[in-house]
Amino acid sequence: MLPLELKVIKTYSLEKSESINKKLSDSARTTVENNRHVLHKIIEIIVLCAKQNIPLRGHTEETSNFYAILTAFAQNDEILSEHIASAQYNAKYTSPDIQNELNDSCAEQVKERILSDCRNCPYFAIIVDEATDKSTKEQLSFCVRFVDNKGTVREEFLGFVLCASVKEIELCTNIMSFLQEADLDVLKVRAQCYDGASNMSGKYRGVQALVRERSPHANYAHCKAHCLNLALVHSSNIPCVRTMMSTVQDISFLFDYSAKRLAAFVDELSRDATNKEEMEQRTKLRTLCETRWSSRADALATFRNAFPVVVHSLETLNDDGDNKAGQYLAGILCFEFIIALIVAEHVLSSTVALTNLLQKEDNDLLHAIGEAKVVIQLMNNERNDPKVWGALYEKATNAPRNLI
Structure with missing residues (x-):
C-alpha cells in the first residue's frame, strides 16, 4: 500500500x-x-x-x-x-475555391434527394433536349418526370451531359450512361420526351428507337408545347404575316437600341394616357421571341395598343431627318400591315392559355388533348363566323382613324 x-x-x-x-x-x-x-x-x-x-x-x-x-x-x-x-x-x-466546393456539395445533396425520390417510384419518364451552349459545346439537358410518394407530379432537372457527337447512337449512349451513373433503372422508364428532330424521333434508328430496344415500354412523345409552337410557325408562313412580324421586330429594335429614338417614343407615350394604360405601364415595345411563338401574342398586342404612339414617334423622327423612321412609317400605315397585325394577334392570343397548360408539371396527355380540341373547335367556329371577321376588319379600318 x-x-x-x-x-x-x-x-x-x-x-x-x-x-x-x-x-x-x-x-x-x-x-x-x-x-x-x-x-x-x-x-x-x-x-x-x-x-x-x-x-x-x-x-x-x-x-x-x-x-x-x-x-x-x-x-x-x-x-x-x-x-x-x-x-x-x-x-x-x-475563397472562390471554397465557394465552388460548397456550391457543388449543395448541388449534389439536392440531386441525390431528387434521385432518391425517383428511385422509390415504380415508373418514371425522361425528358432530354440537346443544344449548343455559349462555348459551342454540344450538351444534353436531362430531366425526369415522376409521381412521388405524396402523389405529386414532379419534373426535375438533373444536369447537363456533354456530347462528342449528335449522332443517334452517341446520344443514346450518353442517356444510358447518365441513367446508370444515377442508379436509375432503365426498365422503369415508361416515357421519353424529345423534340421532333430526325436523330431524336426517327422510327427505326432515332434515339427513341434505340432507347426502346433497351426499355421496351418507354413510349416516345414529341413535346406537345413544341408541336404547338411548330404549328404556329407554319401557320404564320404567309408572306404578309412574315413581313408584318419582321417590321414589328425591326421597329422594336429601332427604339430599343437608340437613345434618341427611345426618348421620342417615351415622350410621345407620356402624352397619351389612354395608350399608356393599355400598354400596362410599359415604356418599351416587346421584341418577338425567335423560338417561343406563343409569346409573340403579347408582343403583337403591345405593338397594337401602342400603334398611335409608334406612328407619331416615327413621324417626329422623320421630320428630324431620320430616313429609316420614314421608311417604317410608310410600311406600318399600309392596310395590309394593319390587318395582318390585328388578325395575327387575335389568332396567337387564342393559343396562349393552351401553351401555358402544356408546360405545366401536373398536366397529363388526356387533359392536354381535351384542351387542344377546345382551342381547335374555337378556331373552327371563328373561321365560319362572319361577325368575328367583321369585327377584326372594323378594328383594322379604325386604326388609321384613331391617329387623327
Whole structure:
C-alpha cells in the first residue's frame, strides 16, 4: 500500500489532469461549434444567391455579392463577425475555391434527394433536349418526370451531359450512361420526351428507337408545347404575316437600341394616357421571341395598343431627318400591315392559355388533348363566323382613324 503522502499527491495530480483535459475539451468543442456556425452561415449565403439567381463573384472579392451579404450577416452575428476579423487567411472558408466546393456539395445533396425520390417510384419518364451552349459545346439537358410518394407530379432537372457527337447512337449512349451513373433503372422508364428532330424521333434508328430496344415500354412523345409552337410557325408562313412580324421586330429594335429614338417614343407615350394604360405601364415595345411563338401574342398586342404612339414617334423622327423612321412609317400605315397585325394577334392570343397548360408539371396527355380540341373547335367556329371577321376588319379600318 502507498503511504498517505503519496496517495494525496496522486489524487491531486489526477484532479489537476482532469481539469486541464476538460478545459482543452471545452475549448476544442467551442472552436468546432463556432466553425460549424460560420460554415452554416456561409452555406446559407451561397444557397440564397443560388435561389435569387445572382452571382457570387464580383470584380474583386470585397465587391462581390457573397462578401456583401456575408458582411451584412456579420453585423448581427458576433461569432461570424469575430471570424471575419480574426480568422487566418487560409481558414476563412470564403475563397472562390471554397465557394465552388460548397456550391457543388449543395448541388449534389439536392440531386441525390431528387434521385432518391425517383428511385422509390415504380415508373418514371425522361425528358432530354440537346443544344449548343455559349462555348459551342454540344450538351444534353436531362430531366425526369415522376409521381412521388405524396402523389405529386414532379419534373426535375438533373444536369447537363456533354456530347462528342449528335449522332443517334452517341446520344443514346450518353442517356444510358447518365441513367446508370444515377442508379436509375432503365426498365422503369415508361416515357421519353424529345423534340421532333430526325436523330431524336426517327422510327427505326432515332434515339427513341434505340432507347426502346433497351426499355421496351418507354413510349416516345414529341413535346406537345413544341408541336404547338411548330404549328404556329407554319401557320404564320404567309408572306404578309412574315413581313408584318419582321417590321414589328425591326421597329422594336429601332427604339430599343437608340437613345434618341427611345426618348421620342417615351415622350410621345407620356402624352397619351389612354395608350399608356393599355400598354400596362410599359415604356418599351416587346421584341418577338425567335423560338417561343406563343409569346409573340403579347408582343403583337403591345405593338397594337401602342400603334398611335409608334406612328407619331416615327413621324417626329422623320421630320428630324431620320430616313429609316420614314421608311417604317410608310410600311406600318399600309392596310395590309394593319390587318395582318390585328388578325395575327387575335389568332396567337387564342393559343396562349393552351401553351401555358402544356408546360405545366401536373398536366397529363388526356387533359392536354381535351384542351387542344377546345382551342381547335374555337378556331373552327371563328373561321365560319362572319361577325368575328367583321369585327377584326372594323378594328383594322379604325386604326388609321384613331391617329387623327
